[in-house]
Amino acid sequence: MKRVFVTVGTTKFPKLIDAITRSTTLKTLQDRGYNFVQVQTGRDFQGVNLEAEIKATVEQQGTSWTVQLADCSLTLKYHEYFEHFEEEIRAADLVISHAGAGSCLDALRLNKPLIVVINEDLMDNHQTELAKQLEKNGHVYFCVPSTLAATLRFDLTKLVPYPKIDEKLFANYLDKCSGFVQ
Template structure:
């Protein structure tokens, strides 16, 4: 069953939850073959009922110790633009979206825009989410290669004369 996982992290981002569960967005998802929608709603005031989105299986929860399993099971991850969520999704090799209007002028938005410019993820706002879903081409995304911490450790060792 093709699954979309939406995460807002530990924040409150009701605008994203309203956008993803709107009839127009659900229709765009089902037109793309998605049948399951899993929402991690964080501290938001909205926890949609399981029957609130016709034509998709909907699950919603506030928090879990880890969202790694939800990311792994998802075919598409839509994130609130949190650095951790984006990097965890990309590191798992999942197509990732970043959707934020509430985080203007901060490092998370800057990171999401840079990852978008580098073709690692798609970026949109809640107001453009439905249209972006309709027009998306996930084949243009480039794999996000994990960091190489050993190279940095080697550099430090050499710079400090340890090696």
């Protein structure tokens, strides 16, 4: 099973949720071989909103929804939050995320291909700066909700792995500053 994990973080980002369910996005995901999309919706999610031409069965259980598309072998599952967020990322073949630093770094540290979707509705959008820098460094592709389907066609194998963290670097620096090491 080829999986996509979509996260909006802890705030609302309905344009990203809607972009996932556009027919062009669903067709692109299917063409790329994906058959399961796990969507973390954030708070106050009002339910699945499919375009009229998309035929699907939708089931709701509490704050979770399952959508089985009739015309293809693609299943979408929606949940407000995940208790084991990192496990969802680990299980994914692709992560599509809002541009929050925490979500981006979680995906990059787990060496997952990452598409970052900018929330254009945010004021003082510092997330755009992060996404642009990560793309400039070759680690991600970034887009806005309206260009997600086109961005999904990019070659994910060209992304540069995020560098591993040197956990001793800061401690070594402190030791040197404190005079413990020459």
